[in-house]
Amino acid sequence: MSKYSSVFDIVGPSMIGPSSSHTAGAAKIGLMARNIFNAQPQNVQIILYGSFAKTYKGHGTDLALIGGLLGYSADDRRIVNSAQDALRLGININLTTSDEETDHPNTAKIIMNRDNRTFEIVGISPGGGRAEIVEINGFKVKAAADNNFLLVFHHDRYGVIAAVANLLASHGINIGHMEVARKSKGAEALMVIQTDQQVPDDITIELKELAHVTGIVAFNKNSGR
The missing domain is CATH 3.30.1330.90 (D-3-phosphoglycerate dehydrogenase; domain 3)
Structure with a gap:
């Protein structure tokens, strides 16, 4: 047994x-x-x-x-x-x-x-x-x-990707890898951004306030969230 x-x-x-x-x-x-x-x-x-x-x-x-x-x-x-x-x-x-x-x-x-x-x-x-x-x-x-990663839900509009990348850069957050998917031109889209650093809550709040961003999820590997 x-x-x-x-x-x-x-x-x-x-x-x-x-x-x-x-x-x-x-x-x-x-x-x-x-x-x-x-x-x-x-x-x-x-x-x-x-x-x-x-x-x-x-x-x-x-x-x-x-x-x-x-x-x-x-x-x-x-x-x-x-x-x-x-x-x-x-x-x-x-x-x-x-x-x-x-x-x-x-x-x-x-x-x-x-x-x-x-x-x-x-x-x-x-x-x-x-x-x-x-x-x-x-x-x-x-x-x-x-990995640390961000999910950025947004409307497919000109300049949104650049705005997100610039905001992260301004806080010293380095992007290791990024993928962008959209369901159709001008419709709902999603960025998946792998970052070298964890993204704290105050930065996710700033990201949510960007034009055309509809939702943010930050996944930090060490904390599981």
Whole structure:
């Protein structure tokens, strides 16, 4: 008989669970989704694809994703009770699996709702406890959990990208990588900006006040937010 009574009795460095991709990576996907939503959702739909869909019960992927959505880090032992914690907090979680093919085998789609506000996040776990967000509200992006990054939601207008870059430069924030996506010319757009430094709250407030900017999310790798 195994000396472990639960998959969560196996603890590695900075993770809980037997699989870095299916457990630790999944927890990071959930936590990134929560922080991008910038609130604790009331209703959550989780759709698992590929390997996630096939092995999630044995590897605790469902509990890890839920734990991340509750704000638990990958090494937080509360993950084992995350489903009960969500129920106690009145969070409605619906988890399903899909046979649809995806670009990566460890893929989860998370649809979050609160007060008539809805966000749809697609995340992947490439292995080694890493996590990336690859889609936000239909925008194709690449945002990794081990980087500092900014999400700048804005109207597609002339000069917005330059205004954001100039404001960051004025505060000594260096841009390591930037991607810009838009749904159509002149419509809603999204900047994903990887920064060498963490972006403090006072700078995000300034960014929100720029013309045509509709929303800001700052993800700082050390704090998880």
